[in-house]
Amino acid sequence: MANVAVLGAGSWGTALSVVLADNYHDVRLWTHRKDQAQQINETHHNEKYLQEVSLPSNIVAYNDMEAALQDVTAVVVVVPTKAIREVCQQMKSVLSHKVTIIHATKGIDPDSLKRVSEMMEEELPDDIYEDIVVLSGPSHAEEVGLRQPTTVTVSSHTMKEAEIAQDLFINEHFRVYTNPDVVGVELGGALKNIIALGAGISDGLGYGDNAKSALITRGLAEIARLGTSMGANPLTFAGLTGVGDLIVTCTSQHSRNWRAGNMLGKGYDLHDVLEHMGMVVEGVRTTNAAYKLSQSQQIEMPITQGIEQLLFHGAAPKEVVDQLMTRGRRHEMEDLANILGDQYSS
Structure with a gap:
């Protein structure tokens, strides 16, 4: 069995640590907070982020990154997008x-417009890794921690590295597929958070299932349009890290992005929403990044644009919905071709 460091002791990092521990790996769960590391080691619970889950004894929390990384064979990075570069710099040292x-x-940097793996490649020296592996898919930490059935995808340009990650994580509760489309896997995981904000806004406004179903479907078309323009395989968006992740994030109250959107739809101010959440809502930063990417790629993304106007320019939720409903006529098959590939267009 392997020694594995998990960098980031939030809900998702803790849940993935449980999966690794169940596979008999020795897990070193690193946090930048000394008090959190002490509490995890003393109680075997992560009270703030995943309090209902008892942590196996082969998960040991660390506050010292150098000690956490000593003699490990794998490092799993599970920190917010805004902390990626800083954590990579610490790793490098x-x-x-x-x-x-x-x-x-799951995110995109709104300043550089880089995907997470691209930021990591810029910060880490080539001699400490073969290739970056991405783990993504429809996976609420609360359910993973309780060992409820979950299926995800790992992706890397080097299949050997993806298969190493697959072997580390796969078990009877946590099924892992491989996919070589790194761009599509990362973008699907990041961009669905925008649509989840929209789904929460729709529910907060009191709209029904018809509206949310339309939002999810049209949101998938937006994700596919931008993704394929950036080199992703369109079929990836019909898989776990596309439509799969979109469904789970848009329809569950476990989703931070849905909960944040729901509060926005009910009229709460963004600052108050983020204060209330107490955890990172990746969809907010990703909306800003995706809107900039859509402009640079000259890709039409009306849902993303509407949510960007709501988050950063004071547009009212109902005003955004009304604008979407009164757009000009479209031919649906044009967008289905983006999802399924041009060979399926009429």
Whole structure:
């Protein structure tokens, strides 16, 4: 069995630590908060983020990154997008041997417009890893921690590295597929958070299932339009990290992005929403990044544009919905072709 460091002791990092521990790996769960590390080691619970889950004894929390990374064979990075570069810089300063690096963060940097793996590649020296592996898919941490059936995808440009990650995580509760489309897997996982904000807004406004179903479907078309323009395989968006992740994030109260959108739809101010959540809502930053990407790629993304106007320019939720409902006529098959491939268009 392997020594694995998990960097980031939020709900998702903790849940993935449970999966690894169930597979008999020795897990070092790193947090930048000394008090959190002490509490986890003393109580075997992560009270703030995943309090209902008892942590196995082979999960040990660390506050010292150098100690956490000593002699590990794999590193799983599960920190917010805004912390990726800083954590990679810390890794670079203390890691002196080659490891498998996996990230499970779903976002896009609104400043550089880089995907998470691209930021990591810019910050980490080539001699400590073979290739970055992405882990993504429809997976609420609360359910993973309770060992409820979950299926995800791992992706890397180097299939050997993806298969190493697959072997580390796969078990009877946590099924892992491989997919070589890194761009599509990362973008699907990041962009669905925007649509989840929209689904929450729709529910907060009191609209029904018809509206949410339309939002999810049209949101998938937006994701596919931008993704394929950036080199993704359109079929990826019909898989776990596309429509699968979109469904689970848009329809569950476990979703931070849905909960944040729901409060926005009820009229709460964004600042108050984020204060109330107490955890990172990746969809907010990703909306800003995706809107900028849509402008640079000259891709039409009306849902993303509407949510960007609501988050950053004071547009009212109902005003955004009304604008979407009164757009000009479209031919649906044009967008289905983006999802399924041009060969399916009429």
